[in-house]
Amino acid sequence: MKSLFEQQWQTYxxxxxxxxxxxxxxxxxxxxxxQIWLAQRPAHRPLPTLVDLGCGDLARMADLFRTLPLGAYTGxxxxxxxxxxxxQAMGEAPFPCRWEQGDLLAWAERxxxxxxxxxxxxxxxxxxxxAIHHLSDSQKxxxxxxxxxxxxxDGLLLWVDVFQNEDDTRETYLDRYIDRVRHWPALNTLQIQAIVEHMQACDWPAQRGTIETIAAQEGWSWRWAWRGTSGSEALAVLQPCSLKNAITP
Ligand SMILES: C[S@@+](CC[C@H](N)C(=O)[O-])C[C@H]1O[C@@H](n2cnc3c(N)ncnc32)[C@H](O)[C@@H]1O
Structure with missing residues (x-):
């Protein structure tokens, strides 16, 4: 089945x-x-590798990634x-780029x-x-x-996504987000309908608190680094637990 992204590229x-x-x-x-993570990395280490899971078309991120001192990038x-x-968005980067069609969970389990x-x-x-909110809770x-x-x-997992509040059910989360989508600018009725149908079928955002506990059990430290104005979009910074608190906010 084609994703919303493929069917509705212009919508996204x-x-x-x-x-x-x-x-x-x-x-x-x-x-x-x-930049914080790169600055505390010892100078003698090889240039870091970065894997971007669910990279999409890189419309927003290519300009940032291209400037990083990377040893290699995989989208x-x-x-x-x-x-x-x-x-195409990445263009000429000063490090090798690989492009891979695949499932992010399969990548993690490889x-x-x-x-x-x-x-x-x-x-x-x-x-x-x-992208990770497309996985079920057990898959997460x-x-x-x-x-x-x-x-x-000493690596870094940057997890940008939509998240549910601790007192949300999936239904209350979806109701609130869908209400927001209906007010998004420049979308026609069919595009809004496509987004709503995609969310109802495919979106399983992790619940704050619960996912932090699970991440700790799986050996990750967790820090919220950014939260969007609506409260759903957020950036979580995870590191292997031995380096817990290595990065200060
Ligand atoms: C909402 S788009 C985000 C694209 C880009 N990361 C961004 O922030 O603009 C979600 C992307 O994740 C991809 N995706 C969804 N589920 C995935 C999975 N299980 N494995 C790999 N990619 C996945 C989709 O094909 C799509 O390109």
Whole structure:
């Protein structure tokens, strides 16, 4: 089944252009967190690798990623059709880029490739924006468990997404968000209907509090770095637990 993103590419572009989900602010907050993490990284370490899970067309993030001192970037998305758009948005980057069609949960559960000397090769930074909420609650636990194995012990997981409040049910969350969508600018009735149908079928935002507890059980420290004005969109900064509190707000 094609995703909303594939069927309604122009709809998502319109949402982005009008900044209805506050992509600009969350991109700025993401950039700030990456700079803090890069600044505390020892100079002798190799340039870090970054995997972007559910990269989409990179319309908002390419300008930031291109400026980072990375050793390599991998953009992964379920929708093969977005990958050429992402590659085009990234353009000439000063590091190698790979584009991979695939499922982010399958990526997290994949064993680490063996590097030279047969040591497992881990990723330094995992970024995922507005994609993990498509996983069910049990799949989100599997994702956190798998990603913990795939990331370096001093790595960084930047999880940008929509989240439910602790007192929300999925129904109260969806009612509130759908009411908001109905007031988003520049969308026609069919586009609003497509977004609402997509949300009802595919959106399973993690509940704040519950997901923090689960993340701790799976070996992650958790810090909220940014929250959008509507309260749903947010950036969570996760690190393997041994480095808990290594980054100060
Ligand atoms: C709302 S878009 C976000 C795109 C981009 N990260 C951004 O912030 O603009 C969600 C993206 O996640 C992808 N996606 C959804 N579920 C996925 C999964 N299980 N594995 C990989 N990609 C997925 C969709 O194809 C889509 O490109």
């Amino acid at each position: 572009r319109t949402v982005l252009e009008h900044d209805a989900m506050e992509h600009r602010a969350v991109a700025a907050a993401t950039g700030k967190e990456l 992964l998305d379920l929708a093969a059709s977005v990958l050429p758009l992402a590659a 064993p680490n490739p063996l590097a030279d000397g047969n040591q497992p090769e881990r990723v330094d930074v995992i970024h995922s924006a507005f 636990i599997q994702f956190l468990r798998g990603a913990r194995q795939r990331i370096e012990t």
